[in-house]
Amino acid sequence: MAKILVVEDEVRLARFMELELSHEGYEVVTVHDGREAYDLIMDKAADLVVLDVMLPSMSGFEILKKVRKAERDVPIIMLTARGEIADKVNGLDLGADDYMTKPFAIEELLARIRTSLARANKEEKKKPQTIGIGKLSLNLSSHEAFYDGEALNLTKKEFELLAYLLNNRNNAMTRETILSVVWGYDYLGDTNVVDVYVRYLRQKIDDRFGVKIIGTVRGVGYMIKDEDAGDQ
Numbered sequence: 001m002a003k004i005l006v007v008e009d010e011v012r013l014a015r016f017m018e019l020e021l022s023h024e025g026y027e028v029v030t031v032h033d034g035r036e037a038y039d040l041i042m043d044k045a046a047d048l049v050v051l052d053v054m055l056p057s058m059s060g061f062e063i064l065k066k067v068r069k070a071e072r073d074v075p076i077i078m079l080t081a082r083g084e085i086a087d088k089v090n091g092l093d094l095g096a097d098d099y100m101t102k103p104f105a106i107e108e109l110l111a112r113i114r115t116s117l118a119r120a121n122k123e124e125k126k127k128p129q130t131i132g133i134g135k136l137s138l139n140l141s142s143h144e145a146f147y148d149g150e151a152l153n154l155t156k157k158e159f160e161l162l163a164y165l166l167n168n169r170n171n172a173m174t175r176e177t178i179l180s181v182v183w184g185y186d187y188l189g190d191t192n193v194v195d196v197y198v199r200y201l202r203q204k205i206d207d208r209f210g211v212k213i214i215g216t217v218r219g220v221g222y223m224i225k226d227e228d229a230g231d232q
Contacts, residue, residue, distance in 0.1 A: 002117050003027040005046035007037040007063075008079065009055050013102075017050065020106050021113075034058030041067050041074060048117055050109070051096075053080035053087070061094060068095035070181045073123075075116040077109075131166050133224060136205070136213060138163055147209055154204065157182065161197050165214060165224045172217040198222055 004021050008014035009032045021028045029046065031037050034055035041049060041063070053060035064076060077098040078091040088099045097116045100109060129141045135148040143159050145152040154162065161182050165173065175194045183193065198214055205213050215223050 001025045001027060002047040003029065003045070004113065005037065005040055005049045006030045007034070007049060007055065007060070008032065008052045010052075017106070017109070020110070024110060026113075032056070034060070034063055038063045038066060041072060042070065044072075044074070046074060048075045048077070048113060048120070050077050050079055050113070053078060053082070053091075061090060064091065064094045064096060073120075075120045077112055077116060079104075131163065133166060133169060133213075133226065134211075135209075136166075138166065147205055147211075152204055154201075158197060158200055158204070161194075162201055162214075165222060169224045170226055172220045172223045174221040178221060194221070 004026045006014055006017050006021070006028060008017065008030070011032065014030045014032060018028045018030045029040065031040065032055075035057040037049075037051070037055070038058055040046065051060045051063060055063075060078060060080070064078070067074070067076070075097045076095070077100060078088075078096045079100050079102065080087060080091075081102045088101075091099050097119070098112050100112065129139060131138050131140065136146070138145045138159065140163065143156070145154050145159060145162065161178065164178065164182050178194050201214060205211065213224060215225060217223050
């Protein structure tokens with residue numbers, strides 16, 4: 001059964017939703033703080049998020065904006081006591097999958113959760129399970145990577161970094177953006193960790209097979225280009 005993250009600072013309401021969702025068979029995690037919720041979402045700790053707008057430390061709108069900017073496509077149902085049309089439009093424009101106004105009937109929330117999960121599962125099945133360039137291929141389901149049929153022993157973070165660059169091929173990705181998306185937090189300082197992991201990948205692929213997969217864009221970051229694959 002799906003894992004639901006309930007983000008609500010009204011403790012009694014959060015507990016009520018937790019009990020009802022658990023009764024329906026969902027695995028439920030409840031938090032009351034915006035920053036904690038954001039970290040859990042970026043760690044892919046839920047299949048769907050019920051997200052209140054008014055939260056301590058970080059608002060629901062701010063969380064939603066950051067999550068979508070980082071290309072996390074987890075379904076998010078916004079929850080608010082305010083019923084203004086502008087709030088609903090803002091939430092939907094920022095990437096919310098649905099929007100409910102308090103007070104609400106729990107049966108309606110359950111129905112919207114079922115609909116959002118079914119839609120997400122349908123979209124997930126449409127996604128390609130294998131990506132690659134030239135002789136390099138990644139299986140997104142099994143987290144296996146191969147070059148010219150030979151297995152690459154990549155760590156989880158190395159795999160995610162390589163997959164991100166492949167999915168954004170021909171685009172120069174800044175270190176800050178890579179850090180935010182792959183490592184799952186905002187840029188707060190040193191981005192050397194990105195350089196370190198690119199070096200790991202080059203050791204495991206470029207040095208091993210005598211190719212150049214990940215190019216450096218001076219003053220920007222890194223990029224994988226289609227034309228480089230043809231020279232391998």
